Amino acid sequence: MLERPVVSPSNFAEKSHCWEGNTMVGDFERLAQEFVNPEVELFYRVCGQQDARGRPQIHCQVNARLEMVCQRCLKPVDVVVTSDRVLYLANSEAEAERLEAALADEDVEVMVADKNLDLAGVVEDEVILTLPLVPMHDVCVAPDA
């Protein structure tokens, strides 16, 4: 079983803690049903950090080559899951709005996390965001005649 660490967002960022590893994608509850083979390894890394003004951020990376079901021919299709993003952490919706307004010139994203930050949930969200809405081969292989 994969441990699902829950951390204090401000402490995680301030101390520059990291949670990382390689595990089967199926070990992530919300990802287990998405892929043809849940036993393929996924690399994940979530690190806390702060911007120059001490505002809390997380740096999230995921990497894997997985298989989904092609929605045209129903055969497996390779899907590369890769993401490398920095998110600001806000402790409320109001704080998120303030941050978004203050950082409007920069290409940043803000995530609301109050007292508890579920790191596995962050990884799951990140993977789900990178998935194609409709997985499909560029060109499906015609079935053998």
Ligand SMILES: [Zn+2]
């Ligand atoms: Zn196909």
